[in-house]
Amino acid sequence: EIVMTQSPATLSVSPGERATLSCRASQSVNTYLAWYQQKPGQAPRLLIYGASVRATGVPARFSGSGFGTEFTLTITSLQSEDFAVYYCQHYDTWPPFPFGQGTKVEIK
Amino acid sequence: EVQVVESGGALVQPGGSLRLSCAASGLTFHNFAMTWVRQAPGKGLEWVSGISSLGMTAHYADSVQGRFTTSRDNSKNMVYLQMSSLRAEDTAVYYCARTLGALPSAPLDFWGQGTLVTVSS
Numbered sequence: 001e002i003v004m005t006q007s008p009a010t011l012s013v014s015p016g017e018r019a020t021l022s023c024r025a026s027q028s029v030n031t032y033l034a035w036y037q038q039k040p041g042q043a044p045r046l047l048i049y050g051a052s053v054r055a056t057g058v059p060a061r062f063s064g065s066g067f068g069t070e071f072t073l074t075i076t077s078l079q080s081e082d083f084a085v086y087y088c089q090h091y092d093t094w095p096p097f098p099f100g101q102g103t104k105v106e107i108k
Numbered sequence: 109e110v111q112v113v114e115s116g117g118a119l120v121q122p123g124g125s126l127r128l129s130c131a132a133s134g135l136t137f138h139n140f141a142m143t144w145v146r147q148a149p150g151k152g153l154e155w156v157s158g159i160s161s162l163g164m165t166a167h168y169a170d171s172v173q174g175r176f177t178t179s180r181d182n183s184k185n186m187v188y189l190q191m192s193s194l195r196a197e198d199t200a201v202y203y204c205a206r207t208l209g210a211l212p213s214a215p216l217d218f219w220g221q222g223t224l225v226t227v228s229s
Contacts, residue, residue, distance in 0.1 A: 001170070034215040036153075043203055043222060044145075044153060049215035087153050091213050095167035099145075099153040 002026050004088055006100035012108040013078050021103045023071040023088035032092035035064055035073045036099075039084045047086075048073065075105070083107055110134040110218045114204045117223030124194050128223060130187040130204030135218075137185040138162060141207035143216055144178065144189050146200035146225075156202070158212025159187065167212055172198075194227045201225075 003026040013019045023033065031051035036044040046055040048064035051071055061076045075082055088100045116128040130142065144156040157178040159166040166178045177190040187204060201224050205216035 032213070036216075038153075043219040044216075045219070046215055046217045049208065049217075055215075055217060085152075089153075089155070089215075091215060093213055095155075095158055095212055096169045097155045097158070097212070098169075099155060102152045 001096060002029060002090055002092070002098065004090060004098055004100035006086075006088055006103050008103060009101070010104045010106060012106050014108045015080060016077050017108075019075040019078055019082075019105055021073040021075075021086055021105070023066075023073070023100050025069045025071075025090055028068045029090040029092040031067055032090055033064075033066065033071050034089045034091060035062075036087045036089065037082075037084045038087065038102075044087065078105070110206060112204050112206060112218050112220035114202060114220040114223040117202065117225045119226045119228065120194055121229050122195060122227055124227070125190070125192040126194065126225060128189040128191070128202055128204075128225070130189075130220060132185045132187070132204075132206065135206065138182040139210060141210055141212045141214065142178075142180060142187045143205045143207050143212055144187075145203045145205060145216070145219075146198075147203070147222070148197070148200040151200075154200070157189065158207065160212065161210040165211075191225070194225075196227050199225060199227045 033051045035048040038044040143158040201222040206218040208214045
């Protein structure tokens with residue numbers, strides 16, 4: 001089973017600054033990688049899939065990159081509504097499709 | 109507008125059984141795989157099971173393999189998660205989500221609000 005590892009566990013950022021979140025897969029998942037945002041008491045929301053494709057309605061300040069085993073989610077100019085927990089997940093070919101343990105983006 | 113609504117969560121004793129339901133609307137249901145994801149209190153997301161669009165194949169996490177069964181009724185736009193031999197560690201909010209494709213190997217683009225399952229004596 002492929003293991004997804006996210007870093008850091010917590011990221012403290014000031015509003016208006018850039019946040020860079022990392023996700024590593026224990027073996028290559030090509031670009032079959034998605035990012036989700038979850039706010040307290042809410043269901044997760046798909047942000048990015050195919051490692052770099054923004055889902056419908058996702059603001060342009062969210063961008064994804066990477067291939068194989070190393071992936072990055074970048075949020076430029078953080079807004080108040082962006083403070084949340086972010087998860088990566090692979091969906092390469094064969095289940096299971098585990099999530100990373102999450103990165104909490106908090107206000108500095 | 110696509111909507112996904114879970115139901116059936118409850119308090120159940122260890123060793124007991126429970127069936128969760130997931131109703132989907134606003135989509136051509138038989139074109140999409142569906143997935144169950146759970147989240148234990150204060151913890152991260154755990155992929156539980158995925159079922160293909162026509163229900164021909166279902167896959168499970170090792171943690172639930174042999175105890176949980178996923179099925180679907182495309183005539184009713186419904187997905188089900190039958191859970192048995194429940195353990196305390198199965199306590200979680202269970203989410204149902206549409207998969208962006210006919211197979212479980214795809215991102216999850218529409219999620220329900222979840223239903224809480226508590227396993228306790």
